[in-house]
Amino acid sequence: xxxxxxxxxxxxxxxxxxxxxxxxxxxxxxxxxxxxxxxxxxxxxxxxxxxxxxxxxxxxxxxxxxxxxxxxxxxxxxxxxxxxxxxxxxxxxxxxxxxxxxxxxxxxxxxxxxxxxxxxxxxxxxxxxxxxxxxxxxxxxxxxxxxxxxxxxxxxxxxxxxxxxxxxxxxxxxxxxxxxxxxxxxxxxxxxxxxxxxxxxxxxxxxxxxxxxxxxxxxxxxxxxxxxxxxxxxxxxxxxxxxxxxxxxxxxxxxxxxxxxxxxxxxxxxxxxxxxxxxxxxxxxxxxxxxxxxxxxxxxxxxxxxxxxxxxxxxxxxxxxxxxxxxxxxxxxxxxxxxxxxxxxxxxxxxxxxxxxxxxxxxxxxxxxxxxxxxxxxxxxxxxxxxxxxxxxxxxxxxxxxxxxxxxxxxxxxxxxxxxxxxxxxxxxxxxxxxxxxxxxxxxxxxxxxxxxxxxxxxxxxxxxxxxxxxxxxxxxxxxxxxxxxxxxxxxxxxxxxxxxxxxxxxxxxxxxxxxxxxxxxx
Amino acid sequence: xxxxxxxxxxxxxxxxxxxxxxxxxxxxxxxxxxxxxxxxxxxxxxxxxxxxxxxxxxxxxxxxxxxxxxxxxxxxxxxxxxxxxxxxxxxxxxxxxxxxxxxxxxxxxxxxxxxxxxxxxxxxxxxxxxxxxxxxxxxxxxxxxxxxxxxxxxxxxxxxxxxxxxxxxxxxxxxxxxxxxxxxxxxxxxxxxxxxxxxxxxxxxxxxxxxxxxxxxxxxxxxxxxxxxxxxxxxxxxxxxxxxxxxxxxxxxxxxxxxxxxxxxxxxxxxxxxxxxxxxxxxxxxxxxxxxxxxxxxxxxxxxxxxxxxxxxxxxxxxxxxxxxxxxxxxxxxxxxxxxxxxxxxxxxxxxxxxxx
Numbered sequence: 001x002x003x004x005x006x007x008x009x010x011x012x013x014x015x016x017x018x019x020x021x022x023x024x025x026x027x028x029x030x031x032x033x034x035x036x037x038x039x040x041x042x043x044x045x046x047x048x049x050x051x052x053x054x055x056x057x058x059x060x061x062x063x064x065x066x067x068x069x070x071x072x073x074x075x076x077x078x079x080x081x082x083x084x085x086x087x088x089x090x091x092x093x094x095x096x097x098x099x100x101x102x103x104x105x106x107x108x109x110x111x112x113x114x115x116x117x118x119x120x121x122x123x124x125x126x127x128x129x130x131x132x133x134x135x136x137x138x139x140x141x142x143x144x145x146x147x148x149x150x151x152x153x154x155x156x157x158x159x160x161x162x163x164x165x166x167x168x169x170x171x172x173x174x175x176x177x178x179x180x181x182x183x184x185x186x187x188x189x190x191x192x193x194x195x196x197x198x199x200x201x202x203x204x205x206x207x208x209x210x211x212x213x214x215x216x217x218x219x220x221x222x223x224x225x226x227x228x229x230x231x232x233x234x235x236x237x238x239x240x241x242x243x244x245x246x247x248x249x250x251x252x253x254x255x256x257x258x259x260x261x262x263x264x265x266x267x268x269x270x271x272x273x274x275x276x277x278x279x280x281x282x283x284x285x286x287x288x289x290x291x292x293x294x295x296x297x298x299x300x301x302x303x304x305x306x307x308x309x310x311x312x313x314x315x316x317x318x319x320x321x322x323x324x325x326x327x328x329x330x331x332x333x334x335x336x337x338x339x340x341x342x343x344x345x346x347x348x349x350x351x352x353x354x355x356x357x358x359x360x361x362x363x364x365x366x367x368x369x370x371x372x373x374x375x376x377x378x379x380x381x382x383x384x385x386x387x388x389x390x391x392x393x394x395x396x397x398x399x400x401x402x403x404x405x406x407x408x409x410x411x412x413x414x415x416x417x418x419x420x421x422x423x424x425x426x427x428x429x430x431x432x433x434x435x436x437x438x439x440x441x442x443x444x445x446x447x448x449x450x451x452x453x454x455x456x457x458x459x460x461x462x463x464x465x466x467x468x469x470x471x472x473x474x475x476x477x478x479x480x481x482x483x484x485x486x487x488x489x490x491x492x493x494x495x496x497x498x499x500x501x502x503x504x505x506x507x508x509x510x511x512x513x514x515x516x517x518x519x520x521x522x523x
Numbered sequence: 524x525x526x527x528x529x530x531x532x533x534x535x536x537x538x539x540x541x542x543x544x545x546x547x548x549x550x551x552x553x554x555x556x557x558x559x560x561x562x563x564x565x566x567x568x569x570x571x572x573x574x575x576x577x578x579x580x581x582x583x584x585x586x587x588x589x590x591x592x593x594x595x596x597x598x599x600x601x602x603x604x605x606x607x608x609x610x611x612x613x614x615x616x617x618x619x620x621x622x623x624x625x626x627x628x629x630x631x632x633x634x635x636x637x638x639x640x641x642x643x644x645x646x647x648x649x650x651x652x653x654x655x656x657x658x659x660x661x662x663x664x665x666x667x668x669x670x671x672x673x674x675x676x677x678x679x680x681x682x683x684x685x686x687x688x689x690x691x692x693x694x695x696x697x698x699x700x701x702x703x704x705x706x707x708x709x710x711x712x713x714x715x716x717x718x719x720x721x722x723x724x725x726x727x728x729x730x731x732x733x734x735x736x737x738x739x740x741x742x743x744x745x746x747x748x749x750x751x752x753x754x755x756x757x758x759x760x761x762x763x764x765x766x767x768x769x770x771x772x773x774x775x776x777x778x779x780x781x782x783x784x785x786x787x788x789x790x791x792x793x794x795x796x797x798x799x800x801x802x803x804x805x806x807x808x809x810x811x812x813x814x815x816x817x818x819x820x821x822x823x824x825x826x827x828x829x830x831x832x833x834x835x836x837x838x839x840x841x842x843x844x845x846x847x848x849x850x851x852x853x854x855x856x857x858x859x860x861x862x863x864x865x866x867x868x869x870x871x872x873x874x875x876x877x878x879x880x
Binding site for chain 1 (some may be wrong): 745757
């Protein structure tokens with residue numbers, strides 16, 4: 001149920017709602033993505049939608065633009081229930097979306113992109129002149145001076161985004177959804193985008209604006225809605241609230257119980273990395289001469305923004321990138337060679353994108369768990385896999401990590417995100433590693449599962465595993481790590497211990513590549 | 524209270540119905556085989572006579588053997604268009620070895636290898652052709668479709684070149700050369716069942732074991748399901764992929780030997796178009812062309828469905844044209860059902876979840 005959370009807002013009864021959802025519920029295999037959401041969108045306003053990763057924002061938007069069908073519930077436009085079974089339907093109702101990944105054809109011109117799929121034709125032939133004129137008019141409406149004949153590939157990301165907005169306008173969009181529109185933009189481009197958004201508002205267009213950047217949201221929004229774990233937890237006018245309110249609503253009261261902290265003994269040096277370097281194609285470095293040490297029983301947090309080179313650093317360690325150079329010692333023995341050798345020497349990686357890199361979705365839970373350790377399960381002659389050993393290993397791990405699955409032979413795709421993540425961790429553990437590298441292990445899983453992942457990390461650290469924990473969530477990093485490294489543009493820009501690290505320090509180090517500390521001199 | 528309990532009951536009831544339907548869908552290849560067999564048995568008395576079944580099985584063996592090799596390739600996410608040509612090349616190699624022997628010009632002698640040697644050398648040639656496929660695909664990053672399409676032409680060309688386009692006929696060998704007995708492979712039998720059928724059974728059992736119980740088999744499934752994950756899990760992707768094409772080459776060479784022996788002659792055009800029937804058997808058997816999903820068992824049954832269908836239609840006097848239309852329709856229908864089953868599984872999972880909420 002919607003609970004009483006909605007009662008505390010002070011929106012006038014007669015405020016004009018253009019679009020609303022009624023008890024929208026969406027199930028995905030293993031998870032409830034949206035749970036009876038009643039979402040209001042106000043006419044001609046900028047409606048911002050916030051929530052943590054996996055809160056259900058994208059799913060809700062996909063339903064509104066006809067990309068995904070809801071399991072239950074209604075979408076009501078101007079007081080009438082509408083049926084959205086395809087993006088075309090939504091477009092016909094005037095609802096358009098601008099995705100994080102821009103869906104433009106880079107090999108075609110601005111005008112061609114704007115009219116792609118709805119070309120203006122004259123006796124079956126595309127009327128280029130008219131398209132050009134119209135495109136120019138639309139661009140002018142948003143005060144943009146770009147030639148519609150320019151190829152999209154020649155535009156900067158910000159300008160490309162404006163082209164997508166123009167494309168939506170050309171299709172008579174009345175409601176425009178923007179999903180993280182500023183994630184790839186520079187500061188000046190953000191300003192331009194905001195001007196365009198205000199322009200849209202002036203023309204009476206309703207905007208739904210999704211973002212992680214809370215300052216942005218408070219600056220541009222008229223109304224704010226907060227989702228948490230698939231539920232709508234709060235809605236209010238932006239003028240009535242502040243940053244603290246947003247954070248509290250987003251994270252909820254469970255924060256204090258989320259993290260697991262236990263004393264564990266930190267032993268001798270386990271992993272020693274020196275001068276690890278990964279050149280970028282076209283000059284510069286993705287990982288720039290990185291050196292660090294990891295001890296037994298230590299959780300080493302690596303913090304940084306997207307694109308700081310953290311995942312690539314782990315890829316270099318596991319050996320999946322052949323261009324990497326540098327030296328790695330595990331328990332004093334130098335490690336090189338291919339991925340298989342490194343896994344056998346005691347490194348294990350739980351990749352960031354579990355569906356793309358961590359799991360074979362067509363295979364069963366059991367087969368995924370044993371995938372990296374088949375050799376250990378062979379019979380005496382070393383010829384074939386012994387099913388007894390297999391069952392035992394799989395069941396042990398399922399129990400140890402409390403993976404919720406009724407039958408290990410069920411397809412891994414049917415599990416919830418959190419349990420899928422645990423399967424990837426199980427696969428790593430079965431290889432009997434000494435160092436476990438976890439890349440954003442809590443991304444897209446619910447709070448309960450996050451807690452369990454943290455518990456597992458603590459348990460492993462207590463057992464003497466060395467753990468490298470990459471995350472972009474400040475609170476996680478600070479609560480879980482014994483030591484924190486901060487990366488920015490491939491360089492380690494800060495090193496802190498648990499006692500000295502603060503949120504402000506980490507954030508500063510993550511954005512400032514010039515404040516190189518601790519003797520990393522290369523640029 | 525009462526209302527809710529009856530709806531609950533209703534739901535439970537409908538679930539079992541769905542479960543049954545799902546079971547039928549899962550065993551659909553087998554079901555299809557039963558249906559075609561029963562239909563032809565009713566329409567043509569004597570269809571189920573042992574002699575007729577053996578004849579059909581003999582036809583099926585060729586396709587099933589190619590299908591077994593093809594299953595490995597398709598499971599790994601690839602495709603092998605060259606098997607038909609490798610069949611032809613292998614036949615010509617075997618024929619040449621029997622008729623002309625190996626000329627060792629340095630010593631000025633011609634060695635006529637024993638039949639066992641002929642078989643082994645021919646199989647090695649098949650494996651080599653597969654290895655070339657695999658190397659081109661893994662080392663030079665050529666798409667499997669293109670690489671094996673190239674091999675389709677090259678191997679066929681080599682087959683023709685071997686004897687300038689002529690047939691090697693009368694492959695019975697000569698007692699004085701000690702290379703007689705080749706025809707036994709195609710004509711002989713054990714316990715009344717032809718050698719070719721035994722070979723199919725053995726290949727199928729070994730392949731089944733390999734896919735289910737050897738690390739290599741799991742690796743093949745993993746590569747087809749998600750290449751990146753396989754790589755990051757320490758699977759030697761390139762090596763596995765190469766081996767997969769070598770297995771396919773081996774199976775093709777085996778078929779080349781069987782056909783040459785059955786005809787007691789090797790013709791360079793032997794096996795033309797076989798690759799497509801093999802792919803059809805694999806797909807009919809429920810293996811996904813995207814890779815990662817399917818089984819050897821399914822392929823063998825798929826080959827039988829095609830075999831029974833074709834032989835049955837011949838018995839009933841259908842023209843080749845009609846046969847082709849029916850064959851094509853059945854193959855596409857199989858994939859349609861396959862897709863439907865996938866969607867249905869998804870739906871049922873969600874329904875069960877909704878119930879458990």
